[in-house]
Amino acid sequence: MNEFRKLGDDPEVLNFLADIQSLAQKGDPSPDSDRDCPDCDGYGYIVTPDDVKVCHCLQERKDKRRLGKSNIPKRYKNKDLENFKANIDSRRLALRQVKRFIEEFDLADERPGLFLYGAAGTGKTHLAVGAVKELVGRGHSCLFYNMVTLIGDLRQSHGYDLDREIQERLDRLYEVDVLVLDDLGAGKLSEFVLEKTYSLIDQRYSNNQCLIVTSNLPMAELEKQITYPVFSRVRGMCFTVMTGDVDFRNPDLAPKRL
Numbered sequence: 001m002n003e004f005r006k007l008g009d010d011p012e013v014l015n016f017l018a019d020i021q022s023l024a025q026k027g028d029p030s031p032d033s034d035r036d037c038p039d040c041d042g043y044g045y046i047v048t049p050d051d052v053k054v055c056h057c058l059q060e061r062k063d064k065r066r067l068g069k070s071n072i073p074k075r076y077k078n079k080d081l082e083n084f085k086a087n088i089d090s091r092r093l094a095l096r097q098v099k100r101f102i103e104e105f106d107l108a109d110e111r112p113g114l115f116l117y118g119a120a121g122t123g124k125t126h127l128a129v130g131a132v133k134e135l136v137g138r139g140h141s142c143l144f145y146n147m148v149t150l151i152g153d154l155r156q157s158h159g160y161d162l163d164r165e166i167q168e169r170l171d172r173l174y175e176v177d178v179l180v181l182d183d184l185g186a187g188k189l190s191e192f193v194l195e196k197t198y199s200l201i202d203q204r205y206s207n208n209q210c211l212i213v214t215s216n217l218p219m220a221e222l223e224k225q226i227t228y229p230v231f232s233r234v235r236g237m238c239f240t241v242m243t244g245d246v247d248f249r250n251p252d253l254a255p256k257r258l
């Protein structure tokens with residue numbers, strides 16, 4: 001008997017797996033798979049006469065869980081690169097640049113970053129969320145943080161009884177593959193918050209960890225708000241994508257130059 005037969009060639013193994021699958025169908029699905037998946041009935045694996053395959057629903061579930069932990073704000077939950085309208089030049093170019101960033105993400109030696117820069121309502125947050133969804137789909141862990149929320153969380157972390165959810169979120173700032181800081185420069189940065197922001201960005205910069213930043217402040221103002229050492233790192237580690245001056249929320253208003 002050939003001891004090196006393929007697993008899938010062995011009828012006993014196949015019977016065994018089919019048995020497990022039928023048991024699983026009776027109400028003990030894999031916790032990671034989709035109970036309602038018509039392809040595997042929640043088992044997570046598909047047994048055919050020739051093979052055992054991992055069902056697509058296992059991967060989808062993992063992506064969904066990772067996306068759930070990304071902290072994407074409710075309003076942007078269903079925004080992605082697909083539904084970003086590229087109907088004027090500035091939007092077309094910005095979308096193309098974000099897509100190229102995603103394509104090259106896993107190829108680059110240094111973890112690239114993005115600096116989405118433009119007037120209010122020009123789609124910076126939408127594009128940042130779109131990028132997060134694409135990167136989560138490629139297996140990366142991501143965390144979205146609005147700067148004003150981050151300031152609030154950091155302030156609370158000064159106290160004693162920090163909410164567990166906030167603590168977990170703050171811990172992930174340093175760990176995730178991709179961190180989005182939305183609206184950098186917004187909110188009042190106390191000495192303590194500035195110090196924390198510096199150390200966070202410096203650590204990500206030094207460790208080649210990806211940073212995605214958005215801002216609608218004129219450059220000089222942004223630099224003043226976050227101080228030059230932070231500004232220099234952000235600009236240095238991120239590819240700048242200009243989102244233009246046409247406010248999607250208010251198409252009737254005249255474009256606003258930064």
Ligand SMILES: Nc1ncnc2c1ncn2[C@@H]1O[C@H](COP(=O)(O)OP(=O)(O)OP(=O)(O)O)[C@@H](O)[C@H]1O
Nearest residue numbers: 083084085091119120121122123124125126216248
């Ligand atoms: N090109 C676009 N296609 C589809 N929706 C868009 C586009 N640009 C912006 N939007 C939508 O318009 C709204 C405002 O966009 P978004 O919040 O991304 O702008 P922003 O540049 O982040 O603005 P702010 O500087 O005020 O934070 C969002 O609901 C977003 O989904």
Ligand SMILES: [Mg+2]
Nearest residue numbers: 124125182214
């Ligand atoms: Mg925004």
Ligand SMILES: [Zn+2]
Nearest residue numbers: 037040055057
């Ligand atoms: Zn399945």
